[in-house]
Amino acid sequence: MTIKFDALDAALLAELARDPRAPILELAQRLGVARNTVQARMKRLEASGAVRGYPPDIDVQAIGFAVHAFLGIELDQNKMDPIIETLRGFPHVLEVHATTGRADLLVRIAAQSQQDLLEIIQRVHAIDGVNHTETMLALATPIGYRSLPLVEHLTNRTIP
Numbered sequence: 001m002t003i004k005f006d007a008l009d010a011a012l013l014a015e016l017a018r019d020p021r022a023p024i025l026e027l028a029q030r031l032g033v034a035r036n037t038v039q040a041r042m043k044r045l046e047a048s049g050a051v052r053g054y055p056p057d058i059d060v061q062a063i064g065f066a067v068h069a070f071l072g073i074e075l076d077q078n079k080m081d082p083i084i085e086t087l088r089g090f091p092h093v094l095e096v097h098a099t100t101g102r103a104d105l106l107v108r109i110a111a112q113s114q115q116d117l118l119e120i121i122q123r124v125h126a127i128d129g130v131n132h133t134e135t136m137l138a139l140a141t142p143i144g145y146r147s148l149p150l151v152e153h154l155t156n157r158t159i160p
Contacts, residue, residue, distance in 0.1 A: 003048040008033065010148075010155040012041055013051070017148055020054045060094070065110035067117050068138040071124065072103030079129030080104065086127050092120050103134065 008031065015027050024042070028035040045051040061068075075083055080098070087093050087107060094108040107124075111117035117135075124130060 003044065003050060005050075005151070005154055007155050008037075009041060009045065010151045012038065013045070013151055014148055016051075016054070020056075060110045064112055065092075067111040067114060068141070069109045069111070069117055070136045070138065071107040071109055071121065072099075072134040072136070073105040073107060073124065073130055074102065074132040075104050076129040076131065077104070083127055083129050087124070090120065090123065092116075 011031055012027065015022060015030055022030075024038050025035050028038045031038065042051070073083070084096060084105070087096055087105075092109050092111055094110055096108075097106045098104065099106050109117065109120055111120055121133060121135060124133060
């Protein structure tokens with residue numbers, strides 16, 4: 001669901017990105033609006049699905065998963081759903097994207113070691129319907145997942 005998005009929404013999201021545990025009253029004070037305004041905006045953003053939740057942003061490398069890879073998977077098209085469900089059960093799988101091009105799925109994986117990564121890839125190869133994989137190791141992540149620059153662009157507002 002697409003919603004109308006304005007500068008106040010962008011500012012609210014920027015504040016929540018900086019401090020996801022900030023109380024509503026404090027957010028209202030920072031933004032210079034009424035508490036009810038912040039509460040209504042948050043409810044609207046959550047109900048629309050634009051804000052999916054407030055989980056901690058965990059650095060998986062800091063908890064021992066230093067090897068990051070992207071796995072392109074070519075598969076039997078009629079087996080895509082069961083393959084995705086199997087991948088959902090792999091704790092090392094951080095995300096899966098259905099893609100165009102040679103690979104049908106692009107899978108982001110975190111592993112503790114190269115040996116650990118090899119074992120994960122072997123488990124993926126054992127899934128019925130997986131025909132071929134291509135592994136790309138991530139050497140560094142100079143730009144991690146982010147959404148606030150897009151929010152800024154959408155509202156034509158500079159977020160500090």
